[in-house]
Amino acid sequence: MADKKRQLLLLADDDPELIGILVKRLQVLECDIITASNGADALALVKEKRPDAVILDVMMPQMNGWEVCKGIRSDEALRKTPVMMLTGIGESLNEITSPLYGADDHIDKPFNFSELLFKIRRLLAGSPTK
Secondary structure, rough: OOOOOOOOEEOOOOOHHHHHHHHHHHHHHHEEEEEEEOHHHHHHHHHHHHOOOEEEOOOOOOOOHHHHHHHOOOOOOOOOOOOEEEEEOOOOHHHHHHOOOOOOOOEEEOOOHHHHHHHHHHHHHOOOOO
């Protein structure tokens, strides 16, 4: 019997400490995790690796998370990739702006880890493994 392919999650944030914490804590998802520390690298990884879901910070160097999300949505091959914004820009701004750029969901920093895990599982469930 062939092994089921693990899903791939991309985390993009310019805070290396947060990325380290998330990578460690999200191991419970039993998926592969790749990371990017700026928006340009995040978009390049999305195009190259085709992750099953993408988690983006808004305020990153080179390209912000909204620009990355817009780039994903404007690419026919990527536009259905689930995207969640994970950011500290402010709850009301995140709630208003994330859908405008095509994000499927958002969560504000500081976040409740259980809520983050729930939302990521929901994103991954909507993206069948390729």
